[in-house]
Amino acid sequence: MAFDMLMNGVGNAFAVESWGTHFLLQKDDYLLGVDCPDSYRRALRANGFENADGLPLDVDSLDGLVITHLHGDHVNGLEMLLAYRRYIVGEPLDLYMHPQAADHLWDRRLEVSLGQSWNGERHESLYPEDYYELHPIPWETPVEIGPFEIETRKTIHHITTMAMRVNDGDASLGYSCDTAFDPDLIDWLAKADAILHETSLGPGHTPLQALEGLDPEIKQRMRLAHLPDELLDLADDTDLDFAEEGAIYRVAGSP
Numbered sequence: 241m242a243f244d245m246l247m248n249g250v251g252n253a254f255a256v257e258s259w260g261t262h263f264l265l266q267k268d269d270y271l272l273g274v275d276c277p278d279s280y281r282r283a284l285r286a287n288g289f290e291n292a293d294g295l296p297l298d299v300d301s302l303d304g305l306v307i308t309h310l311h312g313d314h315v316n317g318l319e320m321l322l323a324y325r326r327y328i329v330g331e332p333l334d335l336y337m338h339p340q341a342a343d344h345l346w347d348r349r350l351e352v353s354l355g356q357s358w359n360g361e362r363h364e365s366l367y368p369e370d371y372y373e374l375h376p377i378p379w380e381t382p383v384e385i386g387p388f389e390i391e392t393r394k395t396i397h398h399i400t401t402m403a404m405r406v407n408d409g410d411a412s413l414g415y416s417c418d419t420a421f422d423p424d425l426i427d428w429l430a431k432a433d434a435i436l437h438e439t440s441l442g443p444g445h446t447p448l449q450a451l452e453g454l455d456p457e458i459k460q461r462m463r464l465a466h467l468p469d470e471l472l473d474l475a476d477d478t479d480l481d482f483a484e485e486g487a488i489y490r491v492a493g494s495p
């Protein structure tokens with residue numbers, strides 16, 4: 241068994257050469273989004289990906305969405321995604337988050353803009369359940385999402401952020417999300433068949449040089465994302481693989 245990772249954005253928060261890091265996991269006709277940067281609908285069209293019906297990817301193709309943390313490059317697109325799901329698609333979104341991040345999502349990010357609507361005569365109040373169904377994912381507790389089982393782990397980052405391991409019962413993917421260099425986290429991710437790890441600048445992120453020092457067996461199963469524009473020129477100078485926008489990476493189990 242195997243599943244596909246549709247790599248739709250590989251950039252960091254300030255990148256202009258790439259979309260903010262986000263991807264979609266596709267198995268059979270189930271599509272799970274992971275993170276949601278600015279201009280999300282436009283980003284979904286940027287790489288020519290198609291849904292199971294052969295139509296261009298759009299917000300109505302999503303069966304669920306994981307939000308790893310509340311930094312804008314991972315969540316800024318959510319407000320309009322949710323509005324589109326309510327007013328155009330007419331179907332709430334299944335949203336998966338850690339409870340500590342979810343606690344802030346409505347009250348401190350979405351309520352100010354999505355919490356009321358003018359119906360032509362008066363303002364109506366709207367609530368989270370008008371837009372999404374929240375499914376909390378506690379740390380290190382496997383949760384079923386469609387054909388996948390997902391486990392999460394807290395990373396070393398500025399705010400509460402989840403790394404995750406996704407498996408379909410055979411093949412598995414480990415995703416660091418945003419994190420300072422954390423050998424324990426890398427050990428945890430390395431239990432998966434394939435690894436997507438961040439590299440970026442600043443104390444809340446992982447320097448490229450730290451990953452270059454890892455065991456070769458781990459490095460050959462690893463691709464890098466969350467790339468600052470400044471790092472793109474180093475792609476040919478490192479023995480690590482940079483993930484590429486528009487690529488479909490097949491995640492397959494060990495033979």
Ligand SMILES: [Zn+2]
Nearest residue numbers: 309311397418
């Ligand atoms: Zn972040």
